[in-house]
Amino acid sequence: MRTIVVGSRQSVLALTQTGQVIDALQHLSDEHGFDFQFEVKKIVTKGDRILDVSLSKVGGKGLFVKEIEQAMLDKEIDMAVHSMKDMPSELPDGLINGAVPLRVDSRDCLISIGGLNLDQLPQGAKVGTSSLRRSSQLKAYRPDLQLEFIRGNIDSRLRKLENGEFDAILLAAAGLYRMGWEDRVTSYLSVDVCLPAVGQGALGIECREDDTDLRKLLSLYNDESTMLTVAAERTFLSALNGGCQVPIGAHAVWVDDPSDHSQKGSKVIQLTGMVGSPDGDIILKETVTGIHPEKLGLEVADRLIAQGAESILAQVRG
Numbered sequence: 001m002r003t004i005v006v007g008s009r010q011s012v013l014a015l016t017q018t019g020q021v022i023d024a025l026q027h028l029s030d031e032h033g034f035d036f037q038f039e040v041k042k043i044v045t046k047g048d049r050i051l052d053v054s055l056s057k058v059g060g061k062g063l064f065v066k067e068i069e070q071a072m073l074d075k076e077i078d079m080a081v082h083s084m085k086d087m088p089s090e091l092p093d094g095l096i097n098g099a100v101p102l103r104v105d106s107r108d109c110l111i112s113i114g115g116l117n118l119d120q121l122p123q124g125a126k127v128g129t130s131s132l133r134r135s136s137q138l139k140a141y142r143p144d145l146q147l148e149f150i151r152g153n154i155d156s157r158l159r160k161l162e163n164g165e166f167d168a169i170l171l172a173a174a175g176l177y178r179m180g181w182e183d184r185v186t187s188y189l190s191v192d193v194c195l196p197a198v199g200q201g202a203l204g205i206e207c208r209e210d211d212t213d214l215r216k217l218l219s220l221y222n223d224e225s226t227m228l229t230v231a232a233e234r235t236f237l238s239a240l241n242g243g244c245q246v247p248i249g250a251h252a253v254w255v256d257d258p259s260d261h262s263q264k265g266s267k268v269i270q271l272t273g274m275v276g277s278p279d280g281d282i283i284l285k286e287t288v289t290g291i292h293p294e295k296l297g298l299e300v301a302d303r304l305i306a307q308g309a310e311s312i313l314a315q316v317r318g
């Protein structure tokens with residue numbers, strides 16, 4: 001019997017999604033005769049320690065994963081469950097992404113006082129988000145809204161809403177689902193209004209490259225379709241030298257192949273990418289379809305760069 005030690009951040013969301021992945025892996029392990037058991041080890045990351053400043057100010061990609069990756073290289077832990085959107089585009093030597101499970105929902109959602117949707121919020125309503133990507137797109141759609149900085153875990157953000165600090169807040173739907181709080185969702189933001197963060201809603205399971213036995217189990221848990229769409233989004237982000245603290249959004253989905261006239265039901269990936277200015281006066285957006293995730297990611301990035309994406313991003317980073 002081998003005990004797989006799973007590193008996790010201490011937030012309720014991190015522990016909850018780690019627990020859910022362990023349940024699924026334990027089931028697969030028993031079913032396929034792996035003889036594994038799992039144990040959680042909590043790890044405090046830099047992102048968890050710095051909760052009072054905007055994430056774009058503290059900078060540094062991988063704020064939530066560095067310590068976890070070091071523990072994995074040091075063999076203090078064997079694997080970790082990450083939100084894909086918090087994962088840097090490059091993994092350190094010796095570590096790989098062993099599985100990307102099925103993505104259920106990548107959308108953002110609005111949680112508002114009184115059940116009002118985005119169009120119903122009163123003029124000048126105070127909306128909480130800490131994401132430049134969300135505030136840029138919301139300002140473009142509803143310039144009158146007052147977008148205000150909010151940070152903290154999902155539970156503390158919901159509390160701030162209840163305490164009357166905001167008329168509404170924006171969160172990823174996936175986090176609320178995993179917490180079992182989907183009844184808190186007032187309305188979903190269409191991806192046409194608010195393109196999600198790269199990898200939003202997807203999880204990634206990181207492990208050591210040479211951990212052959214664990215990788216065999218993880219490959220059974222991998223969802224190929226999700227992995228490919230997430231790869232397209234992530235290629236786009238790294239081509240723009242992104243990170244989750246810049247106003248960049250992307251969404252890839254499988255759609256019917258428009259050039260398939262034989263009714264064979266073949267599918268292609270449709271990738272939409274966006275770069276917006278923080279005040280929402282510029283929103284650059286492009287959509288391409290194809291079957292090579294990396295080509296799609298680079299193509300959308302190139303098209304946005306041709307429209308001036310890099311100078312918008314330089315101003316944000318400046």
Ligand SMILES: NCc1[nH]cc(CCC(=O)O)c1CC(=O)O
Pocket residue numbers: 083084085086154170171172173174175199200201202
């Ligand atoms: N930025 C923090 C973060 N990282 C992952 C999630 C949960 C959603 C996901 O896994 O994509 C959240 C919360 C949120 O954005 O509402």
